[in-house]
Amino acid sequence: MEILVCIKRVPDNEENEIELNSAGNDIDRDDLVYSVNEWDNYAVEEAIQIVDNVGGSVTVVSIGDEEVDEVLRREMAMGAEKGIMLTDDAFEGSDGKGIATILKGVVEKGNYDLIMTGAQADEGYAQIGGMLAAMMDVPFASLVNKIEVGDKTLKIGREIEGGNQEMNEIDLPCVLSIQTGINEPRYVGIRGIRKVASVEIPEFGASDLGIDAGTIGEAAAKVKRVDYFMPDLGDGAEMLEGSTEEIIDKLIEILKANGGLS
Amino acid sequence: MAKLYAYISHKNGVADDTALELLTAAAKIDAGASVTAIVTGSGADLDKVCQEMAASYKEVLKIDNEAMAYPNAEIIRKALVEIIKDDDIVLLPHDTFGMDLGPGLSIKTDSPFAADIVDIEGVDGSTLKLIRQEFAGQVYTHVTCDISSGAILNIRPGVCKADESKAAGGSVTETSVSADLSAGRRYLETVIPEAGDVDITKSDVLVSVGRGIEDEENIEIAQELADAMGAVVSCSRPIVDAKWLEQSRQVGTSGKTVKPKVYMAMGISGSFQHLGGIKGGFMIAVNKNPKAPIFQVANVGVVADILEFMPELTEKIGDL
Numbered sequence: 001m002e003i004l005v006c007i008k009r010v011p012d013n014e015e016n017e018i019e020l021n022s023a024g025n026d027i028d029r030d031d032l033v034y035s036v037n038e039w040d041n042y043a044v045e046e047a048i049q050i051v052d053n054v055g056g057s058v059t060v061v062s063i064g065d066e067e068v069d070e071v072l073r074r075e076m077a078m079g080a081e082k083g084i085m086l087t088d089d090a091f092e093g094s095d096g097k098g099i100a101t102i103l104k105g106v107v108e109k110g111n112y113d114l115i116m117t118g119a120q121a122d123e124g125y126a127q128i129g130g131m132l133a134a135m136m137d138v139p140f141a142s143l144v145n146k147i148e149v150g151d152k153t154l155k156i157g158r159e160i161e162g163g164n165q166e167m168n169e170i171d172l173p174c175v176l177s178i179q180t181g182i183n184e185p186r187y188v189g190i191r192g193i194r195k196v197a198s199v200e201i202p203e204f205g206a207s208d209l210g211i212d213a214g215t216i217g218e219a220a221a222k223v224k225r226v227d228y229f230m231p232d233l234g235d236g237a238e239m240l241e242g243s244t245e246e247i248i249d250k251l252i253e254i255l256k257a258n259g260g261l262s
Numbered sequence: 263m264a265k266l267y268a269y270i271s272h273k274n275g276v277a278d279d280t281a282l283e284l285l286t287a288a289a290k291i292d293a294g295a296s297v298t299a300i301v302t303g304s305g306a307d308l309d310k311v312c313q314e315m316a317a318s319y320k321e322v323l324k325i326d327n328e329a330m331a332y333p334n335a336e337i338i339r340k341a342l343v344e345i346i347k348d349d350d351i352v353l354l355p356h357d358t359f360g361m362d363l364g365p366g367l368s369i370k371t372d373s374p375f376a377a378d379i380v381d382i383e384g385v386d387g388s389t390l391k392l393i394r395q396e397f398a399g400q401v402y403t404h405v406t407c408d409i410s411s412g413a414i415l416n417i418r419p420g421v422c423k424a425d426e427s428k429a430a431g432g433s434v435t436e437t438s439v440s441a442d443l444s445a446g447r448r449y450l451e452t453v454i455p456e457a458g459d460v461d462i463t464k465s466d467v468l469v470s471v472g473r474g475i476e477d478e479e480n481i482e483i484a485q486e487l488a489d490a491m492g493a494v495v496s497c498s499r500p501i502v503d504a505k506w507l508e509q510s511r512q513v514g515t516s517g518k519t520v521k522p523k524v525y526m527a528m529g530i531s532g533s534f535q536h537l538g539g540i541k542g543g544f545m546i547a548v549n550k551n552p553k554a555p556i557f558q559v560a561n562v563g564v565v566a567d568i569l570e571f572m573p574e575l576t577e578k579i580g581d582l
Binding site for chain 1: 375445455553565579
């Protein structure tokens, strides 16, 4: 099985407290720690496990400049055989449809049976996989949390409301967006990353992919983020302050008053 | 003239809560518009939902087809593509079905797609002004969407107050689909997880842990606090993803819905998926990040590292 996994480099939500900058129009990007989007990391692990079982290879692809080299190599150290970097000034400012258009270009250069994305990334649109599948006229499933490989089909589970799992049969080739928790992504150590440090990662731009530059980038984007802001959210929680002992005394009174201590 | 459509999710003959929330969202785009509800399905359950919706929507478009008895996004997309024209706007709930349907529908209708919308500011010419969140609710963004060729808009469940006026006096129109409704993805069955060792929905007090617990070994610290309080330990999604607790202990839209007297959110940032599983009760949040979104919704907050705070609280409660 030839599998392509689309990955994104994002500010790490666990390592960073995302705040507005002093001008209030962007997030404070100083000292942000970046990593591979958490959902994408599960997708790469799943792809590697499938290939371990049935053979084939895993390719990881990411859009961006030389900064994405690091996340591509991290995922290659997990076991993805090949990496592809998609770099072009024309890609900048693309909306979801633009990103899917660029990815379609790289999909068509290969011969993939299965394409995976994370279920969502930092912006939370959860859109790329579904758009890509529709552009390619192949089936799609979102929020996939189980995959069993069959003959020309997959049996997949989707996470639906209430913790239930919706089982489907899906024809190959297809696009799946992967939910966290589907597996336990392996740990990548410094040694693993060193091993893939010299592997060549090909770079493609819009013309290499046969993409009409008018269909991507900021000029083609119909959905645009204007700014970042924090609304006045009212008072929120009553914050308990003081020494830990004082806080705990207050908290115990509050618990008693609200039925939290029997 | 652009039309406004709302896709109605339903189950067992009852419309989802989002059905009337989308009516409110549509009014924020155009207060005077007549909004058409699209209801797909099969048989008596479908009829029941259509009748229910006619009280709230002026027009209800019913598509009765055996192939749509279960909401398969690929099949429903084929039906919607036949209905949606040019600059029509379609509202979907941003739930597990909306995420399946919306992105592909936007490609097939050549309309832009905006998802997880938390508010709509209005329309200025052909620009729709939306509000979203990024980084799991840590920051908000204004987003513009060019609606000159329509739009597919996924609205976050629970953010628009349901329009309960039921004053539309609408009518139901049936339509059929001419497309071949075979699909590359076929629904097989729904698997309901086994009940866990405890039922978190039955507990009056929950000590719920999130990423702030940091390590599997530290679950014990939360268990000790829960034992001292006569409470049960529940958790947010990352704890289940890491396999530190069973899925049956997960609170949220993809887990259990709970309504305890007191909910202790310990090291939980407060994503909307998590908050969607908490339906009332007094919330106490402890988090070392003073900007954590959980403090916007909690009744009482403490900025502290739960790994230090919980043992001290346990000890004090033990001394009572």
